[in-house]
Amino acid sequence: MDQPVLPGGGRPPDAVARELSRNLRVDSVSRLGPTPALTLDADALVRAAVETMRAGRSGCLLVTSGGRLVGLFTERDLLTRVLAVGRSLDIPLREVMTPSPTTAEWHEPLRIAIRRMQEGGYRHLPIVDSTGRPVGVLSARQVVHYIVEHFPAVVFNQPPDPRQFPEAPEGA
Amino acid sequence: MRCPACDHVNPPGADECERCQMPLSTLDLPQPQGPVETSLMTDTVMVLQPRPPVTIAADAPLGAAMQAMVQHKVGALLVTDPQGVLIGILTERDFLLRIAGTADYERHLVRDYMTPQPETVQSSDILAVALARMDAGGYRHLPVVHNGQPVGVISIRDVLRHLTRFCME
Numbered sequence: 001m002d003q004p005v006l007p008g009g010g011r012p013p014d015a016v017a018r019e020l021s022r023n024l025r026v027d028s029v030s031r032l033g034p035t036p037a038l039t040l041d042a043d044a045l046v047r048a049a050v051e052t053m054r055a056g057r058s059g060c061l062l063v064t065s066g067g068r069l070v071g072l073f074t075e076r077d078l079l080t081r082v083l084a085v086g087r088s089l090d091i092p093l094r095e096v097m098t099p100s101p102t103t104a105e106w107h108e109p110l111r112i113a114i115r116r117m118q119e120g121g122y123r124h125l126p127i128v129d130s131t132g133r134p135v136g137v138l139s140a141r142q143v144v145h146y147i148v149e150h151f152p153a154v155v156f157n158q159p160p161d162p163r164q165f166p167e168a169p170e171g172a
Numbered sequence: 173m174r175c176p177a178c179d180h181v182n183p184p185g186a187d188e189c190e191r192c193q194m195p196l197s198t199l200d201l202p203q204p205q206g207p208v209e210t211s212l213m214t215d216t217v218m219v220l221q222p223r224p225p226v227t228i229a230a231d232a233p234l235g236a237a238m239q240a241m242v243q244h245k246v247g248a249l250l251v252t253d254p255q256g257v258l259i260g261i262l263t264e265r266d267f268l269l270r271i272a273g274t275a276d277y278e279r280h281l282v283r284d285y286m287t288p289q290p291e292t293v294q295s296s297d298i299l300a301v302a303l304a305r306m307d308a309g310g311y312r313h314l315p316v317v318h319n320g321q322p323v324g325v326i327s328i329r330d331v332l333r334h335l336t337r338f339c340m341e
Binding site for chain 2: 018020047050053054059075076078079080082083084089114117118121123140141143144145147148150151154155156
């Protein structure tokens with residue numbers, strides 16, 4: 001019997017994976033439109049950082065000094081270096097930030113940025129321009145969404161609950 | 173849609189072939205193409221090797237929750253009732269959004285700050301289901317549940333590591 005013609009058929013089996021692999025090399029970080037970074041000066045207080053992150057609904061803040069990126073402050077840092085050790089919110093960010101974070105540049109290929117995220121186990125990667133000025137943040141969530149978009153049929157066609165079936169056939 | 177048995181051309185989405193009555197609805201199911209899609213549709217969430225859940229009681233104080241998160245190096249605690257059933261989740265995000273700056277928060281109870289009835293996946297769910305939920309809800313952690321009891325947690329980093337294994341060579 002002939003192989004049935006499948007919807008979307010005609011593409012060789014590996015086409016999507018190869019396309020993704022190619023796109024990861026060709027697309028640059030800017031393709032994902034990294035979210036504009038929340039930034040604060042290293043002398044700003046943790047209290048101000050909390051307010052900024054709450055207002056911006058973001059768990060990650062870039063710390064600058066003279067406009068250049070000098071550190072990263074995340075909700076993890078807030079928990080482990082401030083709250084859990086009983087420190088006050090009225091201390092400068094430079095005392096509790098992660099200094100000299102790993103970064104990627106706007107025009108670098110995505111696969112490089114993703115590799116850096118994975119090697120360091122980071123959820124956020126600050127994106128800087130060629131002068132070291134922060135222009136955005138790339139999050140693991142954005143990367144996963146980008147990859148998922150290459151496989152819309154298998155991911156987005158999943159029913160909300162695959163164990164759930166209608167009690168009666170439609171129209172019965 | 174062309175019937176694979178008799179080659180009759182049916183309207184798109186037909187449930188069965190007009191000519192030979194062969195059921196066609198299964199042809200509408202997405203067919204995996206290539207290694208990534210095959211993994212998404214055939215591997216269960218357990219392929220991500222979910223880390224063991226760190227649980228806490230709803231009437232525990234936030235101070236104990238913080239220590240547990242630091243000690244176990246996790247960003248999310250699963251809140252369970254005395255029978256071990258999952259009733260909520262408490263994450264780093266809750267500390268940022270609602271807890272930091274509150275007076276005497278160490279003595280407040282987990283139940284007042286947790287997210288009740290969090291989105292979960294079953295240990296038998298395929299990866300595509302977990303991914304669809306994480307992507308749609310913007311969740312960074314998903315508890316893995318078996319018979320109502322939490323058996324693990326998968327994180328967005330686990331997903332990213334698994335997906336890129338296929339396409340970063």
